[in-house]
Amino acid sequence: MIKKSIIYDFNNVMNDRIKSPAGISLEEIESYRQKASEIHRTLTSKRKNGELAFYKLPYRKNEVKNVKKTGDSVKKDMGNNFENLLVIGIGGSSLGGIALIKSLTHQFYNLLPDTVRKTPRIFFVENIDPDEIKGLFDILDPEKTAVNIISKSGNTAEPMANFLLFQKFMVEKIGEENFKKQVIATTDSSKGTMRKIADDLGIKTLSISEGVGGRFSVLSAVGLFPAYLMGIDIDSLLEGAAYMDKLCKNEDIFKNPAYMNAVIHFHLHTRNGVNMAVVMPYSTALAEISVWYRQLLAESLGKKNSLSGEVVYAGQTPIKAVGAIDQHSQIQLYCEGPFDKIITILSVDTFKIFLNIPSLYESYEGASYLGGHTLNELFNAEKQATVLALVKSGRPNIEITLPEINPYTIGQLFYLYEVQTVFAGYLYNVNSLDQPGVEAGKNYAYGMLGRKGYENMKEEVDNFPEKDKRFIIS
Ligand code: PA5
Numbered sequence: 001m002i003k004k005s006i007i008y009d010f011n012n013v014m015n016d017r018i019k020s021p022a023g024i025s026l027e028e029i030e031s032y033r034q035k036a037s038e039i040h041r042t043l044t045s046k047r048k049n050g051e052l053a054f055y056k057l058p059y060r061k062n063e064v065k066n067v068k069k070t071g072d073s074v075k076k077d078m079g080n081n082f083e084n085l086l087v088i089g090i091g092g093s094s095l096g097g098i099a100l101i102k103s104l105t106h107q108f109y110n111l112l113p114d115t116v117r118k119t120p121r122i123f124f125v126e127n128i129d130p131d132e133i134k135g136l137f138d139i140l141d142p143e144k145t146a147v148n149i150i151s152k153s154g155n156t157a158e159p160m161a162n163f164l165l166f167q168k169f170m171v172e173k174i175g176e177e178n179f180k181k182q183v184i185a186t187t188d189s190s191k192g193t194m195r196k197i198a199d200d201l202g203i204k205t206l207s208i209s210e211g212v213g214g215r216f217s218v219l220s221a222v223g224l225f226p227a228y229l230m231g232i233d234i235d236s237l238l239e240g241a242a243y244m245d246k247l248c249k250n251e252d253i254f255k256n257p258a259y260m261n262a263v264i265h266f267h268l269h270t271r272n273g274v275n276m277a278v279v280m281p282y283s284t285a286l287a288e289i290s291v292w293y294r295q296l297l298a299e300s301l302g303k304k305n306s307l308s309g310e311v312v313y314a315g316q317t318p319i320k321a322v323g324a325i326d327q328h329s330q331i332q333l334y335c336e337g338p339f340d341k342i343i344t345i346l347s348v349d350t351f352k353i354f355l356n357i358p359s360l361y362e363s364y365e366g367a368s369y370l371g372g373h374t375l376n377e378l379f380n381a382e383k384q385a386t387v388l389a390l391v392k393s394g395r396p397n398i399e400i401t402l403p404e405i406n407p408y409t410i411g412q413l414f415y416l417y418e419v420q421t422v423f424a425g426y427l428y429n430v431n432s433l434d435q436p437g438v439e440a441g442k443n444y445a446y447g448m449l450g451r452k453g454y455e456n457m458k459e460e461v462d463n464f465p466e467k468d469k470r471f472i473i474s
Contacts, residue, residue, distance in 0.1 A: 001233070001236060001404075001406045001407070001408060002350070002403045002404045002406065002408075002409075003236070003239070003240075003408045004403040004408075004409075005243065005247075005403075005412070006244075006400060006401060006402050006403070006409050006412050006413060006416070007399075007400070007401040007403075008257035008260070008261070008398070008399075008400055008416075009398065009399040009400070009401070010260060010261075010264060010398050011399075012387065012390070012391050012396065012397045012398065012399065013264050013268070013342065013396040013397065013398060014026065017391065018391050018394050018395065018396060019394055020339065020394025020395070020396070021272065021339070022268065022272050022274060022339040022342075022394060022395065022396050023268075023272075023394075023396045024264060024267050024268060024272075024396075028267060028271075029253070029260075029263060029264075029267075032253060032263045032267070033252075033253065035427070036251070036253045036259055036263065036423075037251050039259075039423055039426040039427070040251040040259070042426060043422065043423065043426075044249075050211070051211060052211070052422060052433075053209055053210065053211030053212045054211075054212055054213075054216035054217070054219070054220075054418055055245070055419075056209075057212065057219040057220055057238070057241065058219060058238045058239075058241035058242035058245055058411070058415065059238075059242065060209075060220075063209070063220065063221060063224070064224065064234060064235065064238065066206060066221070067206065067221050067224045067225050067228050067234065068228060068234075070184060070204050070206055070225065071225060071228045071229050073204065074146050074182075074184060074204065074229070075229075077181045077182070078144075078146060078181075078182065081143060081144045082120050082144065082146060083114075083120055083121065083141065083144035083145065084120050084121050084122070084123060084140050084141070084144060084145040084146070085120045085121070085122045085123070085145075085146050085147075085148060085226060085229055085230075086123050086125060086136070086140060086145055086146070086147045086148070086166065087122065087123070087124045087125070087148045087150065087226050088125050088147060088148070088149045088150065088159050088162045088163055088166065089124070089126065089149070089150035089151060089159050089222075090126045090127075090156060090158045090159055091126075091214055091215070091295060091299075091438075092152070092213065092214020092215035092216070092217055092222075092295065092299075093150040093151055093152060093156075093159065093186075093214050093217070093222055094124055094126045094150065095215075095288075095291055095292040095295050096215075096217060096218025096219075096222060096223045096292050096414070097124065097150075097218070097222060097223045097226045097227070098124050098288050098291070098292070099218070099288040099289045099291065099292040099414075100218060100223045100226075100227050100232070100237075100410065100414075101122055101124075101226060101227065101230055101232075102285060102287070102288040103285045103286055103288065103289060103405055103410050104227070104230075104232045104285075104405070104406070104407060104410060105122075105230055105232070107284060107285065109121070109122070109230075110122065110123075118231065119229060119230050119231045120146070120229065120230075122226060122229075122230055123136060123140070125162055126158070127158070128157075128158045128161055128162060133162065133165055137169055142169065142170040142173040142174045142179075143173070143174050143178075145170070145182065146182045146183070146184065146229075147163075147166055147170070147182060147183045147184070148183075148184045148185075148186060148225060148226060149163045149183065149184075149185050149186070149187075149194065150185075150186040150187070150222055151186075151187055151192070151194045152187065152188060152192075152208045152212075152213070152214050152217065152222075153188070153191075153192050154187045154188055154191065154192020154193045154194030154195050154196075154197075155192050155193050155194070156442065157442065157445055157446065157449070159194075160193065160194070163194075167179065167183075170182070180201055180202065180203050183201070183203050183204070184203065184204045184205065184206065184225070185197070185198040185203060185204070185205045185206070186205070186206040186207075186208060186221050186222055186225060187205065187207070187208060188207065188208055188210075189207035189208075189209070189210070206221035206225055207221065208220055208221060208222060213433050215295055215296045215299055215300065216296075216418050216433075218292070218414050219237070219238060219241055219411070219414060219415070224237075232407055233407045234407070236406070236407040236408045236411070237407035237408070237410060237411040238411060239408060239411065240407060240408035240409060240410065240411025240412040240415075241411035241412065241414060241415040242411075243408070243411075243412060244258075244411070244412040244413075244415040244416050244419075245415060245419075247416075248415070248416070248419040257416055257420075258415075258416045258417075258418075258419035258420040258423060259419075259420070259423050261398065261416070261420045262420045262421075262423040262424035262427060263427070264342070264396075264398070265277055265316060265342060265420075265424065266424055266427040266428065268342050268396060269316045270428075272339070273339070273340055274316070274339070274340055274341060274342050274396065275316055275317060275340045275341075276316060276317045276318075276319055276340055276341040276342070277297060277316045277317070277318050277319065277341070277342055277344070278318075278319040278320075278321050278330075278334065278341055278342070278343040278344065279293050279294075279318065279319070279320065279321070279344045279346060280321035280322065280323050280326060280343055280344065280345055280346065280386075281322060281323065281345075281346035281347070282323035282324065282345065282346065282347045282348070282379060282380075282382070282383040283323075283346065283347065283348050283351075283405065284322065285405050286346050286348070286402075286405065287320070287322045289346070289410075289413065290318075290320040290321070290322070290346075291320055292414075293318060293417055294318040294319070294320055296417060296418070296421050297315075297316065297318040297421060298315065298317075298318055299435045299437075299438065300421045300422075300424075300425060300432035300433070301314055301315045301316065301421065301424055301425060301428055301430060301432060302314065302315030302437070303315060303428070303430040303431065303436075304436075304437075305430070306428070306429045306430055307429050307430060307431060308429065312428070312429070312430065314428040314430050315428075319341070321343075323345070323347075323379075323382065323383055323386060324379065324382045324383075324386075327382065327386060331386060331389070334390065334395060335389050335390060335393040335395060336393065339394070339395070341395065342396045342397065342398070343390060343395065343396070343397040343398075344397065344398045344399075344400060345383060345386065345387055345397060345398070345399050345400070346400050346401075346402070346413075347380075347383050347399065347400070347401050347402070348401070348402050348404060348405055349401055349402065349403045349404060350403065350404045351376055351379075351404075351405075352404075352405075354374045354375075354376050355374055355375040355376065356372075356373075356374055356375075357370045357371055357372070357373050357374065357375055357378065358371060359371025359372055387399065400413070443457045444457050444460070444461055447459075447460070447461055448461055
């Protein structure tokens, strides 16, 4: 495993280089120094006071020990029967785990023969789509499946409904006692319905520490437990995060990639109308990192009110793209559409394998020029070509390069984006840790399903103005 630093390169946002008003000048970056120092001091003191608990995650030796112990006991209890791990969660309780597993396991992991895979298959269920759940009932053998239910609040309707469904499905087939051996709840240490259920059932539990919010929880038991069961080196993951933490302790924005990324995104958004932030990995394995980041950015910075109570409607819209696929889909818009996007190109220096493209069809120029090159060369050339095209059309872009995809570099990436997000919260002067917009939707749903205490929400829904039939076509 190459334990090297990821590289953060912001050359291509500089006005002089991209020759476009969408970029930023050195003087403009410099002008953030004082604000950055103030935010740095606020973050440092909050961190010292035990707030912003995600900062501690790279160093939680006990949490790692617990994760491993619990994982080992599941493996022991299930023995050779451990064929599947089903992870139930949603949003911050799921997206980090998905990104982690997808980036650090075989691309067709679940389809590998058992003898090669050696660890269970993994399935994440987020949605409450009846067809999807039935699909899982069809393929998962209850005797051979462990369930990890993850919910920080322990009250979210989607994972709770899915948990109830799987409990019934499994208990009917294997009985309550076996089910209890095969289920692990990752939830708050004392609060919430899931904690009560777990205590009632007497099942294995892992706690999400106080102050670690969903979208900042990937380096806690939320992401570590499934990762450990898939054989991922979670110590190196946290070591990578701790390395990034060292860089992120720098007050100087020119030495701190998280602060610099926040400054650039904030400035381009608020001064130049760059309303969208695209993350485009040139790697299928990293595609889910964009999805995780999309939620981190959207829920943390998309806020109506500022910390001082003014209406600000803050937030850049995050967009997922994947290279080279989106060269044939979104790049046209990025290069020639409005100057409203900043694009981060995530790339990988060394892939696990070099694949030679065979020299076939010598007489067909359209195929023969590829022969003798590696697929890696083609991928890299396409990435460079995209960057050049973006620069040439004056589109600000950032390059983040991983020496290779491994737990150490992925740990760095997660941590960089988390620090960037809380820092950006202070630039926007919004609370990056709450999600009142999400809560509103959750509460309406509770009301509609008749949950006690949410009667007023039901009333609001019932009294919502009727729809005008003139505006419905069928
Ligand atoms: O990031 C967040 O806080 C949210 O996306 C939550 O993770 C999501 O709503 C699920 O909540 P919980 O883990 O409490 O079930």
